[in-house]
Amino acid sequence: MINKIVKDMAEAMAGIRDGSVVLIGGFGSIGQPNVLIGGLIEQGAKDLTVVANNSGVGHVGLAALLETGRVRKIICSFPRTADPVVFEKLWREGRIELECVPQGTMAERMRAAGAGIPAFFTPTAVGTKLAAGKEEREINGRRYILEEALPGDVALVEAWEADRWGNLTYKSSARNFNPVMAAAAKLTIVQTQHIVELGTLDAEKVVTPGIYVNRVLHVPYGEPTVT
Amino acid sequence: MINKIVKDMAEAMAGIRDGSVVLIGGFGSIGQPNVLIGGLIEQGAKDLTVVANNSGVGHVGLAALLETGRVRKIICSFPRTADPVVFEKLWREGRIELECVPQGTMAERMRAAGAGIPAFFTPTAVGTKLAAGKEEREINGRRYILEEALPGDVALVEAWEADRWGNLTYKSSARNFNPVMAAAAKLTIVQTQHIVELGTLDAEKVVTPGIYVNRVLHVPYGEPTVT
């Protein structure tokens, strides 16, 4: 019997290596798997590259991970949410590398990684300093730049419901980057509000099919705080 | 009040021009909008390029459209379903052009068109005769070819449920190419089994949001025949 539900955080985090590229879901704190981030801090992997839309708020969640000093680089569209105190300090001190990527390009680079597309052309950022060093090509009279896939070694994902095959649903705008990251990583670890019996999720409504999920941890931790 | 539901077939087909690229949903006959295809025959546009996974069966649906002689070219992965009598005859007589495209490349080329991606690299078809004339590049030690977006002027789509904003759901494997084509065409025309009140579709379950839909025709025509 396939059972991707793990019994505890140690099992969820087992084997994450130093130097990993870790994709972390969420838009701000909505859909961000903060409990798993705590587990990753506990687990101790270092020299990480983190891909996340924002750079953490205050001293919790992603910010707490950055504060450990174990993140070498962050790939991010908007490292400037409400209270980015930890990131800003690290960045000013030159202790973290930042790759600022347009949000849609970041999403599409991960989608490409999951879809076996190594590179694609996009109009986003043409003629701007974020296109510096990138191959440019005119196609049908319009300028485009070439962007490469952005695969992860690990994805940390927050779901609403999950079953033992790893099928997932999300709640409202907490969907955001989570399904894209689940498909883009070699090892996808999920924290879910609800565990449901196999076969109870509507087959027409599953957003992430279990093929993209390796481990599911039940974390009924309640409602997110907007920050 | 936005209302994309049209009153009859004439309104559904209005303005389709000679020379159009017409994307037609379906995998075999499942999810294929046969009633709309009949409407297109009636409407009379000619010199069409049709994009569809198969090439029609017997003398109905897509095959009937081909039989009118108004399709100049078909872009297709598998023009060989059960009884492709019309297509085979046209093709042998040199009266229709065929572009045979791997199924996943065809889907991704349309997805790219809808997503504003003009071209992407793919491993599919590398080293085969379907890669002839295409740009090849090695990326991270693997060979890829460049494929271009495949946009449509018109998409004909079969849905299960639709509301007046054009939000759509599909039934089982009748989803197939329909959502991809809906997003890839300038004018998307839908035949739907059911019309539902705005707000009754589950927001988590809408597969094609109305932004991709222009016209909805209510066609409660019953079950498809597998062929």
Next chain:
Amino acid sequence: MNAAAKVLAGCKPMTRREIAARLADDIPEGWYVNLGIGAPLQVADYVPAEREVIFQSENGVLGMGPAPAPENINRWLINAGKQYVTLRPGGSYMHHADSFALIRGGHLDLCVLGAFQVAENGDIANWSTSDNESAPAVGGAMDLAAGTPRLWVLMEHTTKTGESRLVRRCSYPLTAIGVVKRVYTNLAVIDMTNEGFAVRDMVPGLTLDALQSVTDAPLRMA
């Protein structure tokens, strides 16, 4: 008293909310619209619910409604500005790759962004002032600006120190090139044409000459 201050004294400039209302009047029923964070978000307040305009938020919300009453907050439902919002009947959710496929694919009818500068060639600069004190943060601005066929900018006509935001060429880092179609400022509504800026209308009491005196790029009447 600088040129800008003089001009402002001679007419009645619009407030941010008045600009938003002015812009909202130009959005017809049926359009799909993305409103950038900051001032553009206020535009939604001036589109009456009975005129069905469908608002999209980059974080995967299509059919966004107004802020909820405090007792009805769904804590998983926010907009791009990370404020709680609602979903209208007919609204739906999508993931980030699908959301930006929608944006990049040119499916929106309109995007409204704020800006530091707009140039007469349609360039927009709205994400960075080259201030090296803080880290670069682009968000979805470049995707929205490059992807949407109709980009309107909502901004003050001049900076606080009186410098024109309508320029010959942007001096700040660009967000996208040649994409702005119209600019709504506190003084005027100005179209982008192949021949540069063309003024559609101005606030009462303002003349083209007075407007030109606070505008770096050349203006003409539309």
Next chain:
Amino acid sequence: MNAAAKVLAGCKPMTRREIAARLADDIPEGWYVNLGIGAPLQVADYVPAEREVIFQSENGVLGMGPAPAPENINRWLINAGKQYVTLRPGGSYMHHADSFALIRGGHLDLCVLGAFQVAENGDIANWSTSDNESAPAVGGAMDLAAGTPRLWVLMEHTTKTGESRLVRRCSYPLTAIGVVKRVYTNLAVIDMTNEGFAVRDMVPGLTLDALQSVTDAPLRMA
């Protein structure tokens, strides 16, 4: 009596169904598997339901179950071979771009395809015999062959006229290059290695010499 006929007379070749059953034995629980149209589809019949193997169909079905009883047919639910199937509890649907993203992205554990020829460099030819009498039709074969990290081929060892299907180089148009990992024929199970074909096991009564006599490419024991 040609070489192939002699060899077949000296042993007990497997039927198509026996090959499918032999292959099915090698699929462990938990694998995600795509079965090509034709003979490979029969593999599913030999995986017992209690060993959870998740079958994918290119037309957007993940978690495919066996054919339905006639009274329970869902006429909107077919497999890639356009036969009616069922969905297992835990199954789900996706559209074609997502389905081939899954395939091309290398997420399947296994794909089983039929073939005309497999070459010792891992090339596979399974979509066209260069017969110019009928139109080319590739379907999803190239995507599956190029995308799946583990491709097994299920085919007869020789053609009806006794020609080897395991060849030094394919003469038919290629489906993909260097991708086959293992071949299941009516005579043997053969691994693809960096040194070419390596025989894992043969049907009773068959020797490596006899197998080699009906095989174009050189063989060795694994």
